[in-house]
Amino acid sequence: QPKNESFVNPSEIRAQFSKHMSDMYREEVPLYGDLLSLVEDINQEVLEKSPNIKAHLERTGELKRLSMERHGAIRVGTPSELSTIRRLFAVMGMEPVGYYDLTPAGVPVHSTAFRAVHEEDLQISPFRVFTSLLRLELIDNAETQKFAANTLAKRQIFTPRVLELIEQCELNGGLSQVDSETFINEALETFRWHKTATVTSDEYIKLHDQHRLIADVVAFKGPHINHLTPRTLDIDQVQTQMPTRSITPKAVVEGPPRRNCPILLRQTSFKALQEKVAFSDQDSEAGSHTARFGEIEQRGAALTPKGRMLYDELLNASRSELKEFPNEENAQRYTEILEKHFSQFPDNLKEMHDQNLAYFRYFVTDKCYEALNNTTFPTNLKDLIDAGYIEYEPLVYEDFLPVSAAGIFQSNLGDNAQTDYKISSNQTEFQNFLGAEVLNELALYANTQKRSIIKCGQTLNITEL
Ligand code: OOG
Ligand code: NI
Numbered sequence: 001q002p003k004n005e006s007f008v009n010p011s012e013i014r015a016q017f018s019k020h021m022s023d024m025y026r027e028e029v030p031l032y033g034d035l036l037s038l039v040e041d042i043n044q045e046v047l048e049k050s051p052n053i054k055a056h057l058e059r060t061g062e063l064k065r066l067s068m069e070r071h072g073a074i075r076v077g078t079p080s081e082l083s084t085i086r087r088l089f090a091v092m093g094m095e096p097v098g099y100y101d102l103t104p105a106g107v108p109v110h111s112t113a114f115r116a117v118h119e120e121d122l123q124i125s126p127f128r129v130f131t132s133l134l135r136l137e138l139i140d141n142a143e144t145q146k147f148a149a150n151t152l153a154k155r156q157i158f159t160p161r162v163l164e165l166i167e168q169c170e171l172n173g174g175l176s177q178v179d180s181e182t183f184i185n186e187a188l189e190t191f192r193w194h195k196t197a198t199v200t201s202d203e204y205i206k207l208h209d210q211h212r213l214i215a216d217v218v219a220f221k222g223p224h225i226n227h228l229t230p231r232t233l234d235i236d237q238v239q240t241q242m243p244t245r246s247i248t249p250k251a252v253v254e255g256p257p258r259r260n261c262p263i264l265l266r267q268t269s270f271k272a273l274q275e276k277v278a279f280s281d282q283d284s285e286a287g288s289h290t291a292r293f294g295e296i297e298q299r300g301a302a303l304t305p306k307g308r309m310l311y312d313e314l315l316n317a318s319r320s321e322l323k324e325f326p327n328e329e330n331a332q333r334y335t336e337i338l339e340k341h342f343s344q345f346p347d348n349l350k351e352m353h354d355q356n357l358a359y360f361r362y363f364v365t366d367k368c369y370e371a372l373n374n375t376t377f378p379t380n381l382k383d384l385i386d387a388g389y390i391e392y393e394p395l396v397y398e399d400f401l402p403v404s405a406a407g408i409f410q411s412n413l414g415d416n417a418q419t420d421y422k423i424s425s426n427q428t429e430f431q432n433f434l435g436a437e438v439l440n441e442l443a444l445y446a447n448t449q450k451r452s453i454i455k456c457g458q459t460l461n462i463t464e465l
Contacts, residue, residue: 007174010093011116011124015068017092017184018127021191022070025228028193031270032228032294034245039230039238039296040067046233053233060361060393061123069231071128071297074191074223075109075216077152079433081223082133084158084166086434088187089114089129091169093121096131096438098399101425105406107413108138108211108421110430112438113400119361119448122398130400133433134217138421144210148218151199157222162186191225193275193292201279201287212413216291219279226412227269227293235266235298242270247294250411252326254404256311257338259347262300263358264311264397267404269295272412293412301394302445307357314341315403325410353392359445360392361452364459372459379462381453390456395448399441 026033043066047054057063076082086096094114101110109132116122139145165183169175175183197204197219207215217223232238235253242249247270255266272293276285303311318338326334345357352358362381368389371377377389384390431437457465
């Protein structure tokens with residue numbers, strides 16, 4: 001919370017920033033605008049056809065955040081860029097959550113997600129940014145490695161004014177209304193697309209031959225936002241209808257299969273666009289670069305460690321049975337295999353709750369409020385639930401999935417991008433570069449769940465629920 005009343009709530013800055021980012025990206029990539037309107041239409045349809053879903057979303061507050069909900073992704077080049085990005089996001093109340101190692105999937109980055117962590121702040125704006133750091137040490141060509149490092153060392157991805165405002169915010173504990181507006185405009189500059197590259201076309205080709213992602217990070221002035229992702233209530237509908245709006249989807253939806261009670265996260269994207277750029281040895285946009293795309297996501301319940309283990313097990317079993325990466329040819333078979341394995345994951349809230357597979361928010365029912373002054377209540381959660389005094393709703397998964405993220409990366413990097421890296425996970429080094437530890441997402445869900453139980457206890461006057 002801001003220390004001074006004249007400071008703007010960081011969550012409000014985040015909400016405004018997210019909106020400005022979306023407007024900027026819609027202007028830069030009109031196809032993202034088309035995707036947004038498709039998602040809106042289908043969300044509307046789902047809400048009209050399924051009063052149950054609508055009532056559920058109203059109860060959990062998700063309906064309010066649905067249309068403003070989105071995530072984006074950027075890729076930075078150096079440790080110092082990463083640590084300043086952390087400070088920039090902190091102004092908007094976003095903290096690094098989770099560590100994702102993408103090297104097993106042949107992508108030379110490791111990543112975290114910046115987002116709000118408290119349920120009340122998530123409610124104001126759930127905006128998240130998946131942020132990857134390029135691992136130059138994985139470039140096996142010494143000359144290219146040196147060139148990349150030198151090129152990155154020369155660039156400044158932040159405006160002088162935004163650096164001042166970050167420092168001012170750190171010193172004073174917040175930003176005034178006027179300063180927060182300036183901050184939003186200045187911060188946006190870091191994520192803007194640049195049609196002019198910082199390298200010659202020959203240099204670009206060398207970087208690109210090493211890995212398309214390396215060219216995407218090194219050859220440009222800044223970490224352009226590479227996609228934005230609205231949240232849909234029916235991802236399969238959007239996936240099938242994309243072609244009717246001239247949008248080409250990737251082959252399969254990442255994540256768990258379709259279920260009655262959605263879990264974690266399902267994602268799909270449209271293929272990255274080929275865009276014109278001017279390399280530093282060209283005076284017009286004679287070259288091209290392919291990086292930016294659009295994505296959609298459907299979010300479900302956050303899983304406990306036990307639930308997550310079951311998810312990973314079933315996903316791995318499905319992938320092993322498929323024996324190859326999902327693609328256009330095996331998409332149908334993959335869906336069937338996935339559904340077969342996931343039939344082992346209980347698909348109703350009661351079982352998911354009683355088997356401790358997901359996290360929940362508990363709340364006192366109307367029946368309980370009516371009985372408040374004239375009833376002796378049971379004093380443990382289970383009996384209160386059984387008697388209908390307390391109900392629960394699953395917590396929304398606010399994070400990402402490494403295998404899915406790899407699939408999203410891959411579908412936008414071309415098929416020849418599979419590389420077998422020898423070096424893997426290094427969370428300690430990532431955190432050193434970041435200048436902070438990443439938060440454990442499971443602890444955050446557990447805290448939210450705990451707070452909801454405490455609140456029920458207060459209403460019922462039970463100290464240890
Ligand atoms: C990030 C890909 C990961 C997601 O939603 O899993 C991601 C990137 O392409 O930079 O955004
Ligand atoms: Ni994404």
